[in-house]
Amino acid sequence: MTWSKTKQKIIEPAFSNNEGAEGKRILCYDEAIREALQLALSRDKRVFVMGQGVDDPDGMFGATRNLHLEFGPERVFDTPLAEGAMMGVAIGAALAGMRPVYFHNRPDFLLLAMDQLVNHAAKWSYMFGGAAFVPLVVWACIGRGWGSAAQHSQALQGLFMHIPGLKLVMPGTCHDAKGLMLAAIADQNPVLILDHRFNFNYKGMVPPEAYTVPIGKGVIRRKGRDVTIVAVSHLVIDACHAAQEAAAYGVEAEVIDPRTLRPLDEEIILNSVAKTGRLIIADCGWKTGGITAEIGAMVAEKGFTYLKAPIKRIACPDLPTPAACNLDEACSIGRDNIKKALLELTR
Amino acid sequence: MKLPEKTLRQLLFEMMRIRQIQLAIESRYLENEMKTPVHLCIGQEAVAVGVCANLKKYDYINSTHRGHGHYLAKGGDLRALIAELYGREAGCSKGRGGSMHLADTTIGHYGSSSIVGGGIPIGTGMGLAIKMQKKNKVSVIFFGDGAADEGVLYESINFAVLKKLPVIFILENNQYSVCSKVSARQAGDNIFHAMPAGLLMTKKVNGNNVLDVYNASLKAVARARTGHGPSFIECLTYRIRGHAGCEVQDVPGYRPVGEIERWKTLCPIAAFRKKLLTNKMITLNEIKKMEKKIDKQIEDAFAFARTAPPPKPETLPLYLFRE
Numbered sequence: 001m002t003w004s005k006t007k008q009k010i011i012e013p014a015f016s017n018n019e020g021a022e023g024k025r026i027l028c029y030d031e032a033i034r035e036a037l038q039l040a041l042s043r044d045k046r047v048f049v050m051g052q053g054v055d056d057p058d059g060m061f062g063a064t065r066n067l068h069l070e071f072g073p074e075r076v077f078d079t080p081l082a083e084g085a086m087m088g089v090a091i092g093a094a095l096a097g098m099r100p101v102y103f104h105n106r107p108d109f110l111l112l113a114m115d116q117l118v119n120h121a122a123k124w125s126y127m128f129g130g131a132a133f134v135p136l137v138v139w140a141c142i143g144r145g146w147g148s149a150a151q152h153s154q155a156l157q158g159l160f161m162h163i164p165g166l167k168l169v170m171p172g173t174c175h176d177a178k179g180l181m182l183a184a185i186a187d188q189n190p191v192l193i194l195d196h197r198f199n200f201n202y203k204g205m206v207p208p209e210a211y212t213v214p215i216g217k218g219v220i221r222r223k224g225r226d227v228t229i230v231a232v233s234h235l236v237i238d239a240c241h242a243a244q245e246a247a248a249y250g251v252e253a254e255v256i257d258p259r260t261l262r263p264l265d266e267e268i269i270l271n272s273v274a275k276t277g278r279l280i281i282a283d284c285g286w287k288t289g290g291i292t293a294e295i296g297a298m299v300a301e302k303g304f305t306y307l308k309a310p311i312k313r314i315a316c317p318d319l320p321t322p323a324a325c326n327l328d329e330a331c332s333i334g335r336d337n338i339k340k341a342l343l344e345l346t347r
Numbered sequence: 348m349k350l351p352e353k354t355l356r357q358l359l360f361e362m363m364r365i366r367q368i369q370l371a372i373e374s375r376y377l378e379n380e381m382k383t384p385v386h387l388c389i390g391q392e393a394v395a396v397g398v399c400a401n402l403k404k405y406d407y408i409n410s411t412h413r414g415h416g417h418y419l420a421k422g423g424d425l426r427a428l429i430a431e432l433y434g435r436e437a438g439c440s441k442g443r444g445g446s447m448h449l450a451d452t453t454i455g456h457y458g459s460s461s462i463v464g465g466g467i468p469i470g471t472g473m474g475l476a477i478k479m480q481k482k483n484k485v486s487v488i489f490f491g492d493g494a495a496d497e498g499v500l501y502e503s504i505n506f507a508v509l510k511k512l513p514v515i516f517i518l519e520n521n522q523y524s525v526c527s528k529v530s531a532r533q534a535g536d537n538i539f540h541a542m543p544a545g546l547l548m549t550k551k552v553n554g555n556n557v558l559d560v561y562n563a564s565l566k567a568v569a570r571a572r573t574g575h576g577p578s579f580i581e582c583l584t585y586r587i588r589g590h591a592g593c594e595v596q597d598v599p600g601y602r603p604v605g606e607i608e609r610w611k612t613l614c615p616i617a618a619f620r621k622k623l624l625t626n627k628m629i630t631l632n633e634i635k636k637m638e639k640k641i642d643k644q645i646e647d648a649f650a651f652a653r654t655a656p657p658p659k660p661e662t663l664p665l666y667l668f669r670e
Contacts, residue, residue: 048479074479075479079506080502080505080506080509082499082502082505082506084468084498084499084502085467085468085471085499085502085503085505085506086468086502086506087468088465088467088468088469088471088472088499088503089468089469089471089472089475089503089506090472091468091469091472092409092468092469092470092471092472092473092474092475092476092486093472093473093475093476093479094472095457095458095469095472095473095476096407096457096472096473096476096477096480096486097476097480098475098476098479098480115462115465115499116465116468116469119460119462119465120460120462120465120469124458125666125667125668125669126443126666126667127440127443127444127448127458128439128440128441128443128444128448128450128458129438129440129441129442129443129444129666130441130665130666130669131439131440131441131450131451131452131457131458132450132452132457132458133669135669164667165667165668167668188668188669188670189668189669
């Protein structure tokens with residue numbers, strides 16, 4: 001398999017649906033992931049896809065739809081509701097030379113597999129001095145809304161970012177959803193991809209060929225001189241919209257999409273803050289000990305002298321998500337929160 | 348089943364070797380130079396040896412925190428084991444794993460977990476890979492009675508049966524999890540003994556009788572290699588030493604002294620040795636020669652390990668990821 005020869009695309013021209021994409025092919029988010037899997041399954045016989053419901057008619061929000069028909073039930077298969085053991089099964093298969101992609105409906109259910117993910121997958125290479133390694137992709141989709149409530153709405157990226165030995169990827173565009181999935185499959189290590197359910201509303205430019213987006217490299221989605229916004233997953237596009245709206249008030253925000261939270265592209269963030277002196281971090285996970293805390297601490301530690309104002313963090317309140325629509329909405333963050341923070345910071 | 352004398356002598360030799368190595372580790376343990384929690388398998392040698400005698404070099408094994416015996420029986424390098432206990436770069440896990448995390452991929456040992464039951468699904472997944480790759484290998488998983496308390500065993504066997512995987516589950520029942528007796532933790536016989544034989548071959552054997560273990564696992568290996576699916580073998584044995592460390596470090600009071608003494612008389616090595624001597628398949632002189640040969644290997648391994656350099660501090664971040 002020639003993953004090493006797969007073309008790498010570092011810069012993606014467009015952040016939103018159509019900008020810079022005239023004449024280019026537009027795909028939905030689910031189609032982009034599905035195309036990545038289809039290419040990987042065709043190119044590499046070690047690759048297989050497993051998970052509860054991957055062969056459902058819905059096919060994991062469309063990301064795995066009908067792949068079992070194309071590649072057969074040996075390579076695309078449903079699993080028992082045994083997250084702990086099945087994560088171990090995926091690890092074992094990876095150790096023995098396969099390239100499993102293990103799909104989970106929700107990160108909440110990943111908690112049942114924490115032992116295998118944290119104690120085993122993340123440790124295996126280091127604990128045996130590199131003798132064995134685990135090329136494993138785990139995917140889960142953060143959901144929320146419609147009364148999904150406390151156990152179906154959690155954005156647990158902060159928890160996973162804490163673990164050395166796990167790579168953590170959160171794409172924000174269709175282009176990256178495909179390129180990062182292929183990069184994760186090509187990687188020799190356990191990679192966790194967390195997608196947000198809202199991303200599945202996106203359409204965007206997606207090249208048809210196989211390409212990878214490098215893990216550990218962020219990208220500037222919008223250039224600006226006044227404020228840096230680091231936004232994660234679906235909030236990247238929200239941040240771009242908020243920045244456009246704030247531009248009417250004379251505020252030029254730079255939007256950074258880290259794409260990978262671990263390893264984190266610290267350089268791209270620090271370089272931007274060096275220029276703007278102001279930082280907003282937006283993530284849909286909890287605030288305490290989360291993504292915004294970590295990125296904030298990193299900048300305070302390494303870029304303190306750049307800062308002209310306190311760092312602003314936009315994150316989910318430290319509460320379980322309630323079911324009632326109005327209460328759920330109060331836990332949700334998006335374009336308006338980012339715009340408000342932008343204007344406050346530059347007032 | 349009648350085995351060639353050469354095989355029988357080999358089984359004795361392997362058990363003696365594991366025992367002598369364990370004793371050698373134990374006798375040096377209080378020097379505090381092996382700074383790692385050792386979990387000795389003294390008294391349980393017949394399980395590792397009886398099973399591994401049926402395996403090829405390329406077959407997989409998955410082991411536990413009490414894994415010295417499995418590693419050695421499968422053919423793991425002795426110098427690399429002892430160097431690992433001394434925390435050396437030349438250790439089988441480059442000093443990063445310690446006693447509980449041994450690996451030697453050249454003999455199909457892809458690492459052992461110290462999370463009780465942790466290796467069970469991993470070995471199952473290796474069985475899945477074997478099936479998908481259409482290889483003629485088997486995946487053997489060693490685990491203790493403590494791991495049989497864990498739900499992941501149920502989940503893994505269910506999956507192995509569902510997918511008819513070439514996996515052999517070896518329950519090494521040494522009757523204790525740290526200080527908790529199995530009867531305080533489990534309601535009765537393991538539920539898998541009640542599975543229909545067509546789905547899961549199950550067997551209970553005297554884990555202190557190397558031939559019983561050998562014969563049961565011979566059938567299980569044949570079944571796995573011919574695509575007939577998984578097996579579950581419970582080997583009843585006994586942990587002569589405490590949970591971790593050497594004999595004097597075993598806390599008194601959680602089990603009757605008489606129980607330990609009784610199990611010492613059921614020693615798997617003494618019994619087998621006597622059997623071979625009685626049947627004139629080996630002489631005392633030959634046994635002495637074996638002991639000497641093993642002692643020489645042990646002296647060599649300890650000399651190697653003691654003088655081998657520790658990992659360089661600047662290598663601390665290495666191996667977190669595979670490049």
